[in-house]
Amino acid sequence: MKKIFAILLLCGSVVLAAEVNYDEAKVPSYTLPDPLVCLDGMRVQSVSDWETKRRPEILKLFRDQMYGYLPEILARAGNHPDFVKFEVAEQGNDALGGTAIRKQVVITFTHPDRPGKCVKAHLLIYLPKNATGPVPVFLGCNFLGNHTITTEKEIFLFHLRNGSVITEETALQGNEVRGGRICRWDVPAILKRGYGLATLHYIDVAKDSLRDCFTSGIFDLYGKATDEASRGDTEWGAITAWAWGLSRAMDYLETDRQIDASRVAVMGHSRLGKTALWAGATDPRFAITISNDSGCGGAALSRREYGETIQIMSGGLRYWFCRNFQKYGPCVDTFGIDQHELIALMAPRPVYVASAEEDRWADPKGEYLSCLYAVPVYRLYGISEPFGGRTEAELPKQNTQVGGVIGYHIRTGVHDVTPLDWEMYLNFADRHFRK
Ligand code: GCU
Numbered sequence: 319m320k321k322i323f324a325i326l327l328l329c330g331s332v333v334l335a336a337e338v339n340y341d342e343a344k345v346p347s348y349t350l351p352d353p354l355v356c357l358d359g360m361r362v363q364s365v366s367d368w369e370t371k372r373r374p375e376i377l378k379l380f381r382d383q384m385y386g387y388l389p390e391i392l393a394r395a396g397n398h399p400d401f402v403k404f405e406v407a408e409q410g411n412d413a414l415g416g417t418a419i420r421k422q423v424v425i426t427f428t429h430p431d432r433p434g435k436c437v438k439a440h441l442l443i444y445l446p447k448n449a450t451g452p453v454p455v456f457l458g459c460n461f462l463g464n465h466t467i468t469t470e471k472e473i474f475l476f477h478l479r480n481g482s483v484i485t486e487e488t489a490l491q492g493n494e495v496r497g498g499r500i501c502r503w504d505v506p507a508i509l510k511r512g513y514g515l516a517t518l519h520y521i522d523v524a525k526d527s528l529r530d531c532f533t534s535g536i537f538d539l540y541g542k543a544t545d546e547a548s549r550g551d552t553e554w555g556a557i558t559a560w561a562w563g564l565s566r567a568m569d570y571l572e573t574d575r576q577i578d579a580s581r582v583a584v585m586g587h588s589r590l591g592k593t594a595l596w597a598g599a600t601d602p603r604f605a606i607t608i609s610n611d612s613g614c615g616g617a618a619l620s621r622r623e624y625g626e627t628i629q630i631m632s633g634g635l636r637y638w639f640c641r642n643f644q645k646y647g648p649c650v651d652t653f654g655i656d657q658h659e660l661i662a663l664m665a666p667r668p669v670y671v672a673s674a675e676e677d678r679w680a681d682p683k684g685e686y687l688s689c690l691y692a693v694p695v696y697r698l699y700g701i702s703e704p705f706g707g708r709t710e711a712e713l714p715k716q717n718t719q720v721g722g723v724i725g726y727h728i729r730t731g732v733h734d735v736t737p738l739d740w741e742m743y744l745n746f747a748d749r750h751f752r753k
Contacts, residue, residue: 339624340678348621351655353662353695365698368665377599377663379654384615385596386554386640388562389540391429397569397603401428404570410472411447417509418444422464422474423570425518429539437539439522440464440474441567444505445514445576454513454581454751456743457567457604459520459560459590460503462494467517468505469497481525481534502587504740511744514577516567520590523563524556531556531637536563546637555639557615560590561597568603581605581751585743587735588680589638592616599663606750608670608743611733613680615639617671617688619656620646625681628653657684658691661724665692666699668750670725670743675716677733686713689724696723719745 339345353376354362362372381387392399403426413420423441442464445453460466465473478484478494493499508515520526524535532543536559543549564584572579583606586594591612598607609617614626615638629647636644646653661669671689673682689705696704706721714720717738719727725746729738 345622353659376659382552383642383654385558387552401430402566418447437535441518443516446509452578455516455577456583456585457516458585460517462499463519465496466499467503477521502735504737520560524559528637551642552640557593557596557638560593564597565601606668607664610672610735611677611680618681618684620650622684625679658688661688661692662695665695668723670746673728675730682728689726
């Protein structure tokens with residue numbers, strides 16, 4: 319029921335109800351921006367045209383119109399900023415029943431001009447214990463805290479989802495108990511296949527709240543705005559902040575000799591899938607990017623207006639994006655980009671999109687079509703069948719991986735991450751990392 323009518327009550331003080339379209343016949347006809355035609359009309363003919371002209375143009379459009387810009391100090395610092403420090407605060411060499419090495423890395427963010435002020439985040443890492451060399455790793459944010467992805471008592475307690483600091487085990491409830499989200503992280507399968515997992519709680523980086531986001535975490539440390547509305551039109555939203563956090567986690571992975579940083583797959587579910595896509599687009603060190611049910615603002619084409627739309631997102635979720643994004647709600651055809659171009663920004667790196675059949679809110683078909691329409695950019699690199707030769711707009715059979723360097727599956731079931739999704743990601747990573 320919840321999503322039959324999207325209540326746009328957070329759009330200022332206006333209370334509106336808009337019917338959400340779940341009827342394929344009512345998808346408006348649309349023309350997508352061509353990823354291979356530059357703003358001045360020039361047609362991209364080569365990798366060089368793409369990399370020097372059109373790709374930067376598309377990236378800029380995504381920054382201007384959708385996810386926003388990092389503050390100057392962060393943009394200028396690039397990777398490995400000297401005001402971000404790492405400390406392996408805990409290590410267990412016999413973790414998870416003797417199958418893993420566990421590390422808990424404290425990431426401390428400081429500001430060169432604001433002595434005494436800092437923000438801390440925790441990166442939890444599991445590596446297969448029997449590895450004979452540096453291992454490839456999946457990196458992703460988690461929703462409810464590092465302590466929810468396994469039952470190990472050693473995992474530090476820190477923030478709850480609502481941002482409050484917690485140290486007391488007895489106060490944990492529901493899915494926020496230790497191991498409460500084991501179902502979404504198939505750590506045993508990941509380790510068994512020879513991969514590591516690195517994860518951080520996104521709330522450590524910035525709160526996921528319209529009211530508190532801009533006064534929390536790294537927004538408070540590096541940002542100017544004090545709330546959503548006081549931002550300039552192109553200033554960063556939460557997705558950009560969380561994605562920057564993933565890049566800093568990558569900075570650490572590059573320093574750890576037990577990890578092969580040239581084989582890191584960034585992965586995320588739902589809003590954190592949107593975040594993984596933006597991290598993969600902005601940080602080419604991520605060798606694979608994986609979007610699990612990321613939907614509107616992630617892998618799904620905005621112009622289809624099926625399920626969640628820009629208009630709906632511009633309500634209570636508008637702080638995930640820059641302010642300019644809200645302008646396209648009523649006129650998505652004027653939006654300078656669409657999400658197939660976000661997928662194309664990964665080229666020629668492997669990218670994977672997963673949908674769930676019952677997750678209509680995220681528009682599985684729109685997620686699939688973004689993969690299909692990113693194909694011409696991958697072809698520039700001489701990859702003849704980037705999407706496994708698929709040309710049809712019809713979704714593939716459920717629970718089956720299709721594609722090539724662009725991979726896709728649609729799982730039966732609801733909005734979630736399941737062991738089947740992980741099996742697909744591991745197969746995809748094997749194909750690209752172990753050739
Ligand atoms: C909401 C939101 C989605 C988002 C999802 C999630 O459903 O509308 O855009 O992907 O939450 O992150 O769980």
